[in-house]
Amino acid sequence: MSAINQMSDLSQLLNEPNVHHQLSVPQLVEKILSRNEGTLTNSGAVQATTGEYTGRSPHDKFIVKDEESAENVNWGKVNQSIDELTFIKLYHKVLDYLKKRDELFVFNGFAGADERYRLPLRVINEFAWHNLFAHQMFIRPDQNDLDHHDAEFTVISAPTFKADPEVDGTNSEAFIMISFKHRVVLIGGTEYAGEIKKSIFSVMNYVLPKQNVxxxxxxxxxxxxxxxxxxxxxxxxxxxxxxxxxxxxxxxxxxxxxxNYGISNIEGGCYAKCINLSYEKEPQIFDAIHFGAVLENVILQEGSHQPDYDNTTLTENTRAAYPLHHIKNTVVPSVAGxxxxxxxxxxxxxxxxxxxxxxxxxxxxxxxxxxxxxxxxxxxxxxxxxxxxxxxxxxxxxxxxxxxxxxxxxxxxxxxxxxxxxxxxxxxxxxxxxxxxxxxxxxxxxxxxxxxxxxxxxxxxxxxxxxxxxxxxxxxxxxxxVLIPRKTWDDPKAYDEKAHELANQFHENFKKFKHASSEIANAGPNYGKE
Incomplete structure (x- = not known):
């Protein structure tokens, strides 16, 4: 048994009376409004803001380096390592912190529409609107699924917990940590909901190739x-x-x-950009933003509940999260050949x-x-x-x-x-x-x-x-x-210069793929090959 399981009081936390399990969409919306976490828009969607962090924080993302991950993960600037003991200490600090919150919200569901490869997961949220986000973004279980649900990965999200970099080994107050050994994603210090979605995508990018997917x-x-x-x-x-x-x-x-069976969606929802959204340009997305959807960092017009999709006061990275069934023209279940x-x-x-x-x-x-x-x-x-x-x-x-x-x-x-x-x-x-x-x-x-x-x-x-x-x-x-780019330029020599410049950038970037075969390396631009 791993150290985290020997020490963990997660089960105790989940059984506390203030922990709400598998709330429905209307119940979550009621909680969001009563807790002043968000606002109901004129279409029925919930609008919430994320404070300082309006996008992913890649500098604050870590993978725990241990006997499971050490030889498998491609370590570097993208996959920063953190040691197991540091992770376990922070894990328990976050759990102790969450025990003192007035309410917590738990969603049990899946990543992966193909039941042969789906990952049962649990998401524990400090915010009700984050739990609604998880409910809409991941695959929702039916009652039979719930009766047999045994989470293989747990996401713990505590946005108001701020890390101390000197004590907790982080780069800032925010952190996103993935432990493949302990099968936990630990998120703190950031209210940006996209960290929940993308951390599980990172997990699936680790576990699926091991199954030849x-x-x-x-x-x-x-x-x-x-x-x-x-x-x-x-x-x-x-x-x-x-x-x-x-x-x-x-x-x-x-x-x-x-x-080997075909294509399947990993998610149960969409996380669409909203900047300059209009019915004329994106009717499917526009119509999908109704009751049950979450609008993230979208400003409402003054004195109304009407979203102002052109407003970039908070960020250009405004988002809408909604389940796939809000789109009319979808495949159910989301699998194909x-x-x-x-x-x-x-x-x-x-x-x-x-x-x-x-x-x-x-x-x-x-x-x-x-x-x-x-x-x-x-x-x-x-x-x-x-x-x-x-x-x-x-x-x-x-x-x-x-x-x-x-x-x-x-x-x-x-x-x-x-x-x-x-x-x-x-x-x-x-x-x-x-x-x-x-x-x-x-x-x-x-x-x-x-x-x-x-x-x-x-x-x-x-x-x-x-x-x-x-x-x-x-x-x-x-x-x-239009099909031949050089013919569309007034100055063919200027085209040649730009084309050679871009070809060189391709070659320079590809140098990092030292293990690529010569057939692949030679399939790049003809110009500038060494």
Missing amino acids: LSMHCSANVGKEGDVALFFGLSGTGKTTLSADPDRKLIGDDEHAWS HPNAIVFLTADATGVLPPISKLTKEQAMYHFLSGYTSKLAGTERGVTSPQATFSACFGSPFLPLAPSVYAEMLGEKIDQFNSDVYLVNTGWTGGPYGEGQRMKLTYTRAMIHAALEGELNSADTYTDPVFGLNIPVHCPGVPDE
Whole structure:
């Protein structure tokens, strides 16, 4: 028995009379309002704010280093280590703190829609609105599930507990700690609800590959013929927008698993960005924000309960959390077959990547490991001009294992299930950011439609001399001249300079993947290869 179990008084805490287990949505909303944790909006959603922390705090995230994790975790800036004794001491301090709170809230549920691989979990919250968030984001059990529920991972969230870095071994008052040995996530000092969701995603990224299941940071949908599509992409690339298709059913918008049985959603809800949300632009998300939904850091219009989605007073990272059944066009349960098509989305601010290209398996693994997009000015403090951003597997902050583990699994599954892979640039054309223009959404939708319908499989292609990408020379609904980036620039020499500059950035970033095979390393840009 582990030290934490020998010392733990968690069971005692859970049996206290002030601990509420498995409250319904109306009961949680009543608690939120009576405890002044949030406000009811005109649509019936709950609005809450998160104080100082309005986003994830990666500098405060740790994985406990012990005999379970030491040889498995890819340690570094993303996966910071903390020793087991420090974790156990803080764990008991948090439990002692929670014993003194007037009320606690417990949700029992699952991560993983495929029952063969789902993770039974327990979430213990100091805030009722955090418990509503967990209720809506994870998979909700029926009564039979509850009768047989035995949590294999526990999330303990104590936002008002502030750590003392000198005593508790943290970097600040906030901390997010994962112990794979003790199967506990410990969160404190931050009220940002997204830490609850993303910590369990990190857990699934550790446990699923051990079962030969690829965990993925992507959205997924399915067509009328059962054809499945995956959409990978970092923030601002259009992942949520492009996976929401009235002609296809949504499997999920953020986290999925790919097993030998097919695709399954890891979550039971959506955590959508709300900045500049409108019915005209995102009708599915707009309509999903009703009773039971949680609005995070969305400002209400003065003197009313009307959300002001354009208001960035608190943060640009405003969010809505709601269960999948708030979206009409979804798959229930959220499982489907193997993907026919995989789409890597990038918003290239240099304007040199083609709007669509079909990738070989080696190119797919190269671009999966690269995870490229552009970070635009204004999205982060200190960013005044577009910057190339690389996030391995399109989800580096949530990967406990080495990126090569996920990339190799992806390559194997592409081979096994004969999936087509496309790189789609939703960024700039005709010049870089500030000179060219953003790719028209209608063009991008037409290209993705053609890819998913198999219309590009036999298309004639042009091989880009810098990036080595195979570009279709014709796509229904898209002018031919848009497809070849160099032809859209007024100054071809300026294009060449930007293309060579981006190619060099790809090569420089890829140097960190020392264990990648030569076939994968050589699948990157042709220019600047050493």
